Amino acid sequence: MNHRTATALLSVVIAAAGLTACGSDKDTAAPPAKAPSSAAPSSAPAAPPATSKPSGAAETSKAKGIPPKPDAATQAKYLAALAAIDPDIVNTKPDKAVDRGRNQCDTIASFPTDKQKQTDLTNQRFTSPTHPDGFGPAKAGKILDAVHTHLCPTY
Template sequence: MNHRTVTALLAVAIAAAGLTACGSDKDSGTPSTKTASAAEPTAPVGSGTPSKSSGDAGAPKGKGIPPKPDAATQTKYIAALTAIDADIVNTKPDKAVDRGRNECETIANFPQDKQKQIDLANQRFTSPKHPNGFGPEKATRIRDAVHKHLCPTY
């Protein structure tokens, strides 16, 4: 496996672990710690404490993975991705939405680093025909579609 594939798989595993934890801390009263473990691969898993790495110094507080979009928003988002390349959605709109919501967290965590947002979008959005991403040009357009439709306030 190449480095990008390993990185992407690791990011997905960390995100999945964080999403699994989202439903289990209802009574803890600390919603901000739920997204920290998914967004912060440098934080110890399960620590509930966001890392203090230099990359998240400018991250807006309280923003992370946004809620699932309503049906109309999802339809517009999926149409925007399909217009870029039909293989991005690849008959799996729910997966495309989940990837987009995770990209929103990247946008929130690295608001001044658009190149990092694009690089992570290219790693995050893959398909059987594009296992290493869709390239920087399409990744930029994917990132822009995510921002416009799923997290315009980020």
């Protein structure tokens, strides 16, 4: 009983201290904000650019990364292009082929000048039961072209 009472009392004290600390942070937030900004200008600017760069990168990735699902006509053209390369690419799973293509668009956006990396990642991404290690560099290049043409032509 003593141990439980002590634990409960300690919890109340910690909670009260936390509330007091929260209250004092709000009360003193304005004055310390002025002092640290003046005292450490390099710290304040360093944090916003780091935050801005990832945010910008995230916004760019979202804006140019994975495109929305294609309309029915675009999807049909894309799947037909894949089937022309090798019918096993779609392998009775058109939704999976579309999702892989949309994800490949993110790779195109992430490595816009590295065609070899795009092709390598296409070969890793597009597999099937009879091609568990991909379709090879030649077909991967054609798959990449079909993805680029039909799912993310502005990349």
